[in-house]
Amino acid sequence: MSPPRAPSCVSAVSFALFDTLVDADLPSDPAAAVGDELRARGVEVPADWADAYRETHVDAPAGAEIPLPAHVSRALASRGVDAPGNAARRAVVAAFDPTVTTRSRAVEAVANARENGPVGLLANCAVPELVGRVLVRSDLARDDFDAIVSSVACGWRKPDPRAFDRVADALGAGAGDLTHVGADPSVDGGVEAAGGRFVETPEGGPIEFR
Known part of the structure; x- marks a missing residue:
């Protein structure tokens, strides 16, 4: 666990x-x-x-994200099966191809947060390309965020404090100045261990962020 950072002059929000x-x-x-x-x-x-x-096939430190294609390749190899070329990656990407619905007032919440400083997206996601596809299919856009950080890209999953450190860095802030908005206290609440603030959104309900 990384120690909380000293506050900076930048107040940032991640979702x-x-x-x-x-x-x-x-x-x-x-x-x-x-x-x-x-x-x-x-x-x-x-x-x-x-x-x-x-089964576990990759020996990774606690809190680390294991890219799903790597896990799938190792799982096949454990049974003596070889996936040629990038078949494992292509299969994983195709398997996770969702229909997306934007939550009530999500766009408004992000816009409200931007009035106060930089805004980021911090997603637990072991599937390459999925975060980008989800955004394209939502009412949100990449340009709505100053930084987009996924666990598959940064290497750490929430609630590990290092995930929050990464998005805070990308927003030019310290983790102690980060407010993270999420629905799961056991995951998104990990920002508090990094010195930041957690705002919980009700499951299935509209986002209320000011």
Whole structure:
């Protein structure tokens, strides 16, 4: 756990993406969805794929994000299956191809936050390209944010304080000056361990941020 930073002169806000700004119909059974996409690309999926998918195959430090394509490749390799080229990555990207609904007043909340300083997006997401696709399919735009940080890109998942450090850095602020808006206190509330402030949004309800 990284120590809280001293406050800076910049006050910044970051938002969680999933279940906060948007709802996305991600696969209820990721192993099955990825398995189907692997087969579509000519990969021989092992009979016990569901077990292989659930097992740990990458030794990573606590709080680190493991890119899902790397996990899938290791899971296949653990059963003696090789995924040629970038088949694992393409299968993962195809399996997570959601319909997206923007949450009530999400656009307004981001606009309100921008009136006070830089605004970022901090998303837990192990799937490459998914955050960008979700934004394109929402009523939000990349230009609404001064920084977009995903766990697959920065290497750390919320609630690890290092994830909040990364988005604060990208916004030119210290983590102690970061307000993070999210729906899950057990995940998004990790900003408090980094010295920042947590604003909880009600599950399924409109975002109220001032």
